[in-house]
Amino acid sequence: AIQLTQSPSSLSASVGDRVTITCRASQGISSALAWYQQKPGKAPKLLIYDASSLESGVPSRFSGSGSGTDFTLTISSLQPEDFATYYCQQFNSYPHAITFGQGTRLEIK
Amino acid sequence: EVQLVESGGGLVQPGGSLRLSCAASGFTFSSYEMNWVRQAPGKGLEWVSYISSSGSTIYYADSVKGRFTISRDNAKNSLYLQMNSLRAEDTAVYYCARAPDGYIAYWGQGTLVTVSS
Numbered sequence: 396a397i398q399l400t401q402s403p404s405s406l407s408a409s410v411g412d413r414v415t416i417t418c419r420a421s422q423g424i425s426s427a428l429a430w431y432q433q434k435p436g437k438a439p440k441l442l443i444y445d446a447s448s449l450e451s452g453v454p455s456r457f458s459g460s461g462s463g464t465d466f467t468l469t470i471s472s473l474q475p476e477d478f479a480t481y482y483c484q485q486f487n488s489y490p491h492a493i494t495f496g497q498g499t500r501l502e503i504k
Numbered sequence: 505e506v507q508l509v510e511s512g513g514g515l516v517q518p519g520g521s522l523r524l525s526c527a528a529s530g531f532t533f534s535s536y537e538m539n540w541v542r543q544a545p546g547k548g549l550e551w552v553s554y555i556s557s558s559g560s561t562i563y564y565a566d567s568v569k570g571r572f573t574i575s576r577d578n579a580k581n582s583l584y585l586q587m588n589s590l591r592a593e594d595t596a597v598y599y600c601a602r603a604p605d606g607y608i609a610y611w612g613q614g615t616l617v618t619v620s621s
Contacts, residue, residue: 427606429607429608431549431608438611438612438613438614439549439608439611441607441609444605444609445607450609482549484549484607484608486603486605487606489554489605490537490554490556490561490563490606491554491563492563493539493603493606494551495548495549495550495551498548
């Protein structure tokens with residue numbers, strides 16, 4: 396089974412900072428990767444799909460890059476509403492399975 | 505507007521059973537593959553099961569295989585998850601999810617299942 400490892404597990408940053416979260420796959424997954432944002436008590440929200448495509452309605456300060464095994468989510472200038480937990484998800488083996496990274500908690504410094 | 509509304513969660517004893525439902529609206533349900541994804545309290549996301557649009561193709565995570573059964577009723581625009589032989593580690597919020605291309609663009613609000621004596 397394909398495993399995803401996110402780093403860091405948690406991160407403290409300030410409003411206006413540029414933040415990067417990485418996701419590494421245990422084997423190549425082409426561009427079959429998505430990123431989600433989750434706030435407490437809420438369902439996850441899709442931000443990025445196909446590694447770098449921005450979901451409709453998502454602010455352009457969010458961007459994704461990478462292919463193969465190494466991927467990044469970048470927030471160019473943190474806003475107060477961006478403090479949340481972020482998950483990567485691979486769908487290279489879909490529909491047999493999908494897997495998620497363990498999450499990165501982004502906190503206010 | 506796409507809406508997915510889960511129901512059926514609750515408290516159940518270890519070894520017990522529970523049936524979750526997901527009512528879909530705002531799209532042609534019979535045209536879309538569907539999934540269940542769960543999240544244990546304070547933990548990450550875990551994919552549980554997939555069902556094709558017709559219901560003819562089904563997959564499960566190893567952690568639930570042989571205990572959970574996914575199904576759908578396209579006439580009722582509904583998705584189901586029958587959960588048997590429940591364990592404490594099945595305690596989680598269960599989300600109904602639409603992921604036709606593998607990434608999940610639409611999620612329900614979730615229903616909490618608690619397995620405890």
